[in-house]
Amino acid sequence: MKGAYTWGGIVVVVFASVVGDVLLARAMKQVGDVHDLWRRTGLWPVVTRTLGNSNFFLGVTAMACAFFSLLFALSWGDVSLVAPAAASLTFIGNAFAAKIFLHERVDRRRWIAATLVAAGVALLAG
């Protein structure tokens, strides 16, 4: 039963952080290349444009949910399981989500990279 709680917590953490990453990535694509924008308009408009973006706001909220659900998951399960599992599954989930929702070209090169990084993070964070 404890295992079910732990894995349920991990799933919630992964889901919330993937949603957060995708929303933040979409928000910043809507804001536009920050370097260009900064050169043209200065720093302040870049900041207000970012903070005023609704996807940015939702993304930060999702990230906050991911953070607090990680705290709960950590109190249910071992750090050595929860931390690496959540971190590496987030990489895989993000590759899928980026392809589906952000229309990124996740080619073979990027799938291999996502898998290698997920495996490496699982080994290092454990």
Add this chain to the structure above:
Amino acid sequence: MTFRKYLVLAGVTVFAAAGDSMLSHGMKQTGNISLHHLQGIILAVLNPWVAVGIVLLLAFFASYMNALSWADLTYVLPATSLGYVLLALVAKFALHEQVSPLRWIGIALISGGVGFVAGGPALTAQAEGLESKYPLLAKDARNGAPLSDVSHDAVTISSGVQR
């Protein structure tokens, strides 16, 4: 990819790793925080390690958002994972801790993954956005030129105009 953009990616890696380790060092000094003693959070923030850690994580967030404005999510994310590698190397060479063989394999896997992504284009998304902004370039893209090259050109052109 300009030198400045590589600097931003380096910032993503370094700020995340440094911020996380300062935060964890500080939290070990302050002790456990429970839901019944929320004032513990305020005490924790007053700890200099925790405070510096929070500032560094804010810097990480700023450079992460910066990177996401001109690169794909699947391009930036592996850069964040390099932070784990950095932490393991610091543990080995600065703190002289033991790094197990399994962890070295992890380091190799992450570095390999980052190498795979870094060899490719930074931006592949945003075809529709390009079309409305640079209709001629997007037309070229439809005629067979790879989209990644086009988006790169578009960025160079737009910055060239500004200069």
